[in-house]
Amino acid sequence: MNKPLEGVRVLDLSRVLAGPWCGQQLADLGAEVIKVERPGSGDDTRGWGPPWLSGTRESAYFLSTNRGKRSVAVNLADPEGQALIRELVVQCDVLIENFKVGGLKAYGLDYESLKAVKPDLIYCSITGFGQDGPYAHRAGYDFMIQGMGGLMSLTGQPEGAPGSEPMKVGVALTDIFTGMYAANAVLAALLQRERTGQGGHLDLALLDVQVGVLANQALNYLTSGIPPRRLGNAHPNIVPYQAFPTADGYLIITVGNDSQFRRLCQVLGRPHLADDERFATNAARVEYRELLVPEIAACLLGARTDDWLASLEAVGVPCGPINTLDRVFQDPQIRHRGMQLSMTHPQSGEVALVSNPIRMNGQPLNADLPPPTLGQHSGEVLKALVGLDDETLAELERKGVIGGASD
Structure with missing residues (x-):
């Protein structure tokens, strides 16, 4: 073209x-x-x-x-x-x-x-x-x-x-x-x-x-006057939005709205959490993250990463594994999109x-x-x-x- x-x-x-x-x-x-x-x-x-x-x-x-x-x-x-x-x-x-x-x-x-x-x-x-x-x-x-x-x-x-x-x-x-x-x-x-x-x-x-490119974190500071702190894999403005350990690895959960949170609670077998006023809205979950995150973490330890992925994807809760690069380039979506390409190289014959x-x-x-x-x-x-x-x-x-x- x-x-x-x-x-x-x-x-x-x-x-x-x-x-x-x-x-x-x-x-x-x-x-x-x-x-x-x-x-x-x-x-x-x-x-x-x-x-x-x-x-x-x-x-x-x-x-x-x-x-x-x-x-x-x-x-x-x-x-x-x-x-x-x-x-x-x-x-x-x-x-x-x-x-x-x-x-x-x-x-x-x-x-x-x-x-x-x-x-x-x-x-x-x-x-x-x-x-x-x-x-x-x-x-x-x-x-x-x-x-x-x-x-x-x-x-x-x-x-x-x-x-x-x-x-x-x-x-x-x-x-x-x-x-x-x-x-x-x-x-x-x-x-x-x-x-x-x-x-x-x-x-x-x-x-x-x-x-x-500090984006929301820059505005978090300019708006509040408080320098944001390190949160590991957690998010300063959204909860739950982080990596959790499972029975055999880790799982990233990125809940972006309250309806996704309600579906997460159902899959975890804790539907009452979505009705708790401390957790019902994202703003409340950010305020009470120290109470909510340990509850979610304890549940996720009960099954393997792939099992959670299947259950959560089935109900539309955004989630994903933490892949090493060998798994990244073997991922069916990455392969389908052609993100690895091969070209002829004058010395090697081929370069990925x-x-x-x-x-x-x-x-x-x-x-x-x-x-x-x-x-x-x-x-x-x-x-x-x-x-x-x-x-x-x-x-x-x-x-x-x-x-x-x-x-």
Whole structure:
């Protein structure tokens, strides 16, 4: 099918996760994404293993965030490399970078410099703390931003419980959210350029994004003036909405309204709980959670997780297991939706990837290209977009300005 961003070309100077995640999202939507990497080493995450793709030294981490891109290895510290980037920029609509604030100015690759050669360029900068402010000069990493931005204060067992300490989320969620916000901003900027003819400079900060996605917890604080506390797997505004131990594992119950709670009580054999004024409404259940939760927990210990799942699903009470990733990718719904995909890889022969979750007109949106090897497309891209010939490419590669052109 024709993809929404066909005809859009993106120059991706970013590395690690937030920027590459933005680039991968744009590639899945149909954009041509050119990933610029350091000759010889490439994106830092290429070496963030094990695990490695079979028969290669390509890390699973790198593979997770670079589908759909073509890799061009260019030395940005070399004046000739900088000139190549400027020539590529003229042929592109969007540039993504996540260098420290001011880091690209010394190379003449900052927004103001590139705007001079490409006036309608959309230039997306991703940093830890933004382009201005007292922390702007600092480097930012997902883990520390989860801490600084409040997420870790909300995640983990309650204070005083066994194993109690603030916890990070098990994936680099702040980076991923920042990548998605960046992609969303690029789409808005492309639409604005279509209307006005003007490009612009997008400023995305991990810390801003982390605070922005605190959602109801941020408003819980701003409304009450009381910082929310860690609740383990419980919910601050809904009860019961947490994980409970069963006879053989755990069960997540997510009761969203009072009628679901009444049906839960019937399945548990405790219908009287739904008529108790302390538990009849969600607001009451939140107030008296310390009384209600132990009663539910005691009941659930009496049967296996799968038995409870069958009984609760039969009456429409939302619930689910806590799956390990082997069970996730074996789940019939995940398999039906095609969330695992396979692509041909130039070194391994095949690579397993996770599908983009967007479906458009019944079809998944996934880029056609697998994650690239380092410098795999240097010659191809520089010939097509800059007009270099084989002799010039060979000379630039000999001098270390580019890499991979002869592969």
